[in-house]
Amino acid sequence: MSSRLFIGLMSGTSLDGVDGVLCQIDAQGKMQVLAHAFTPFDTAFRDALMALNQSGPDELHRGALAGNAIARHYAKVVSDLLAQSSQSPEAITALGAHGQTVRHRPLEFDGDEHHTAVGYTIQLINAALLAELSGIDVVADFRSRDLAAGGQGAPLVPAFHAGVFGRPGQCMASMNIGGISNISVLHSDGTVQGWDCGPGNALMDFWCQQHTGQAFDRDGAWAATGTVHVDLLHRLRSEDFLSRVPPKSTGRDLFNPSWLQQHLRAFDKLSAVDVQATLTEFTALACAMDVCIHAPQAQTLIVCGGGALNGHLMRRLSAHLPGIDVVSSETQGLPPLQVEAAAFAWLAFKTMQRETASLPSVTGARGARVLGAIYPR
Numbered sequence: 001m002s003s004r005l006f007i008g009l010m011s012g013t014s015l016d017g018v019d020g021v022l023c024q025i026d027a028q029g030k031m032q033v034l035a036h037a038f039t040p041f042d043t044a045f046r047d048a049l050m051a052l053n054q055s056g057p058d059e060l061h062r063g064a065l066a067g068n069a070i071a072r073h074y075a076k077v078v079s080d081l082l083a084q085s086s087q088s089p090e091a092i093t094a095l096g097a098h099g100q101t102v103r104h105r106p107l108e109f110d111g112d113e114h115h116t117a118v119g120y121t122i123q124l125i126n127a128a129l130l131a132e133l134s135g136i137d138v139v140a141d142f143r144s145r146d147l148a149a150g151g152q153g154a155p156l157v158p159a160f161h162a163g164v165f166g167r168p169g170q171c172m173a174s175m176n177i178g179g180i181s182n183i184s185v186l187h188s189d190g191t192v193q194g195w196d197c198g199p200g201n202a203l204m205d206f207w208c209q210q211h212t213g214q215a216f217d218r219d220g221a222w223a224a225t226g227t228v229h230v231d232l233l234h235r236l237r238s239e240d241f242l243s244r245v246p247p248k249s250t251g252r253d254l255f256n257p258s259w260l261q262q263h264l265r266a267f268d269k270l271s272a273v274d275v276q277a278t279l280t281e282f283t284a285l286a287c288a289m290d291v292c293i294h295a296p297q298a299q300t301l302i303v304c305g306g307g308a309l310n311g312h313l314m315r316r317l318s319a320h321l322p323g324i325d326v327v328s329s330e331t332q333g334l335p336p337l338q339v340e341a342a343a344f345a346w347l348a349f350k351t352m353q354r355e356t357a358s359l360p361s362v363t364g365a366r367g368a369r370v371l372g373a374i375y376p377r
Contacts, residue, residue, distance in 0.1 A: 002026070002027075003024045003025060003026040003027075004024070004025060004093040004349075005022060005023070005024055005025075005034075005087065005091055005092050005093060006022075006023050006025055006031075006092065006093055006094055006095065006096065006345040006346075006348050006349050007020060007021065007022050007023070007078060007081060007092055007094075007095035007096070007136070007345055007348075008020065008021050008023065008095070008096045008340075008341040008342050008343065008344035008345030008346070008347075008348065009074045009077060009078070009095060009096065009097045009098060009341060009344060010098045010340040010341040010343075010344055011041075011070065011073070011074075011098065011099070011100045012098075012101075012178040012179055012305070012340060013101060013178055013179025013180050013200070013202055013251060013252055014178050014179040014200075014201050014202065014205060014216075014306055015041060015046045015049055015050060015100075015179065016040060016041065016046075016215065016216075016306070017038055017039050017040035017041045017073070018038065018039050018041075018070075018073050018074055018076075018077050019036070019037075019038050019077075019337055019338065019340065019341040020036070020037045020038070020074070020077035020078065020080070020081055020341055021033050021034075021035065021036050021037075021081070021338050021341040021342050021345060022034045022035040022036075022081045022082075022084075022085050022087070022092075022345075023342055023345040023346070025345070025346065025349045029163060029346065029349060029350070030163075031164075031342065031345070031346060033334065033338055033342055034085055035081050035084040035085045036081075036335070036337070036338050036341075037077045037080035037081045037084065038077070038337070039073055039076050039077050039080070041073070045066075045069060048062065048066060049066060049100055049102065049124075050252075052066060052102040052124070053102050053103070053251075053252045053253065053256060054256075054258075063102065063122075063124055064126075066100070066102075066124050067099075067124040067125050067126045068126050068129060070099060070100050070124050070125045070126070071125055071126040071127070071129040071130040071133065072129075072133065074097055074125065074130050074134075075130055075133035075134050078095060078130075078133075078134045078136065079134075089134060089135035089136050089377070090135070092136045092137075093137070093349075093352060094136065094137040094138070094139050094348045094349075094351070094352050094374070095130075095134065095136050095137070095138055095139070095345070095348060096139045096140075096142070096344035096345050096346075096347050096348030096349075096351075096372070097125055097127060097130055097138055097139070097140045097344070098123060098125075098140075098142065098340075098344050099123030099124055099125030099127075099140060099141075100123060100124045100125065101121065101122065101123050101124075101251060101252075102122050102123075102124055102252075103120070103121065103122040103251075103253060104121045104122075104153070104154065104249065104250070104251035104253055105119045105120055105121070105253060106119040106121065106147060106151075106152040106153055106154070106249055107119040118147055118148060118150070119147055119153075120147065121143045121144065121147060121153045121154070123140075123141070123142075123143065125140055127140035127141070127373070127375045128375050130375070131375040131376065131377050134377070135377050136377050137352075137374060137375070137376055137377050138374070138375040138377075139347070139348040139351045139352070139372040139373070139374055139375075140372065140373060140375065141372060141373045142156060142344070142347055142351075142371045142372045143156065143371070145358075145369045145370070145371050145372075146358045146363050146365050146369055146371065148369075149358075149365040149366045149367060149369050150364065150365050150366050151247070151358065151360070151363030151364050151365025151366075152195075152247050152248065152249040152362075152363045152364055152365075153249065153363065154182070154196065154249035154363070155176075155182040155184070155194050155195065155196060155249065155362065155363075156343070156347065156357070156358065156363075156371070157176060157182070157184065157194070157339075157340065157343045158184035158185075158186075158192050158193070158194030158359060158362045159192065159357055159358070159359050159362075160342070160343040160346050160347070161174045161184040161186065161192075161194075161302075161343075162184065162186050162190075162192045163346070164332070164334060164342075165184075165186065165302050165329075165332055166186045166190075166192075167186075168190075169188050170186075170188055170299070171185075171186065171187055171188045171295060171297040171298045171299070172186040172298055172299075172300055172302065173185050173186065173291050173295040173298040173300070173301045173302070173324075174186070174301070174302040174303075174304065174329070175197075175287055175291075175301055175302070175303045175304070175305075175307075175317075176200075176303075176304050176305045176339065176340060177200040177201065177283070177287065177303060177304075177305040177306065177307025177308065177310075177313070178200050178201060178305040178306060178307070178340070179199075179200055179201055179202040179205075179251075179252065180196055180198070180199060180200050180202060180250060180251055180252075180255065181196065181197040181198060181199065181200035181283065181286065181287050181305075181307065182194060182195065182196045182197060182249075183195065183197050183287070183290050183291065183294075183295075184362075185294055185295045185298070188297070191361060192359055192361060192362065193246065193294065193361055193362060194246075194359070194362040195246035195247055195248050195249065195290075195362065196248060196249045196250045196251075197242075197286050197287050197290045198239070198241065198242050198250065198255065198282075198283070198286035198287075199255040199279075199282065199283055199286065200283060200305065200306075200307055201216065201283075201305075201306050201307055201310075202252060202255055202256070203255060203260055203279050203282075203283070204216070204217055204223070204276065204279045204280055204283065205217075206257050206260070207260070207272070207275055207276055207279055208222065208276060211272040211276075216306070217276060217280075217310070217312075219309070219310060219311045219312065220280055220310040220311055220312025220313050221312065222273060222276055223273075223276045223277045223279070223280040223312050223313075224277070224312040225273055225277075226271070226273035226274045226275075226276055226277030226278075227274050227277055228274070228277050228278050228281045229267065229270055229274050229275070229277075229278045231267070232263070232264070232267050232270065232275070232278050233278050233281055233282055233285075235263050235266070236263055236278070236279075236282045237282065237285065237286075239254075241254060242286055242289075246294075246364075247362060247363055247364035249363075260279075280310075280312060280313055280316060281316060283307070283313065284313055284316035284317050284319075284320060285320060287317060288317055288320035288321050289320075291321055291324065292320075292321070298324060299323075299324060299325060300324065300325045300327060301317070301321060301324050301325070301326045301327070302327055302328075302329050302331075302332055303317070303326060303327065303328055303329065303336070304328070304329040304334070304336040304339035304340070305336055305337075305339070305340065306336070306337065307336075308328045308329060308330075308336035309328075309336060309337075314326060314328075347371060347372065348372065350370070350371070351370060351371060351372040351374065352374070354370055355370065356368035356369055356370055356371075357369075357370070357371050358371055
């Protein structure tokens with residue numbers, strides 16, 4: 001089979017918008033990114049999605065409308081990619097559409113705190129509408145099958161990271177820092193582990209927007225002018241999730257403004273810039289500690305996602321990881337904002353091949369599964 005064209009679409013927990021890539025993928029799954037496009041969410045839509053992370057009035061109706069809107073945002077990115085590359089919809093084998101996560105509860109708990117076998121995860125997208133608008137086969141709902149098999153449903157990118165970043169005989173680590181941070185540990189023997197470390201940009205972005213009006217702290221410049229408050233940092237790091245043994249995954253269900261405000265109640269005199277500095281340090285430490293504990297042999301940490309563009313955060317990661325080369329995925333030939341979208345193009349390729357793409361060593365599922373549901377054009 002010769003190389004085929006796939007599109008990957010991702011809107012992450014940062015809630016900034018949709019990244020899309022057009023990729024050429026050969027029979028062995030090796031890919032080349034041919035085009036990249038991005039469309040932002042406006043403030044009103046971002047706020048609507050943020051509100052759906054918690055229970056509220058008429059949320060089924062609001063969620064359905066948001067799923068339609070997500071499909072239209074995704075279709076805009078597809079149109080832009082096709083225009084950039086002068087390709088027709090018929091030339092694309094399939095597109096992988098992640099959707100917008102608004103709930104991620106991999107395990108349900110009853111009154112006795114005993115978990116049931118299956119949790120749930122919700123990624124909003126009207127995949128049928130996207131197939132109608134794009135004229136391309138759509139693969140969506142990637143996480144549910146892993147959850148059905150007893151897994152966390154996340155993270156799904158470590159298998160992809162292993163393919164694009166792994167080096168035979170070397171221990172490598174890759175870190176995606178979006179709204180939430182997740183790590184992939186690529187061991188020298190070829191085995192792969194991965195899990196969510198904790199917050200990525202979610203708390204920093206929220207605090208920055210609230211106090212500066214800016215959507216994010218560009219290059220970490222604001223945080224760099226503040227002072228880390230040790231007592232607040234200690235309180236943030238006491239979160240139970242951070243010490244849990246993988247497999248584990250999380251989201252805005254845990255690391256959200258309400259969680260942050262609870263921890264800030266005892267620090268109401270602390271300046272906004274010092275809180276931002278402390279949140280940045282918290283993210284850096286949550287990521288670095290997992291590397292130190294689980295990948296001490298790694299010589300390189302490859303960082304992707306929006307966090308790779310935060311110079312102050314990257315410097316703090318380096319400070320906590322002496323002896324490890326902390327680099328942007330750009331140095332590996334894949335720009336930070338393209339990695340997750342490329343992963344979902346690859347996942348769509350695996351689905352269309354009817355090949356498994358989940359890793360039980362990552363999610364804790366009973367076995368590897370073919371992921372995703374196909375919506376024909």
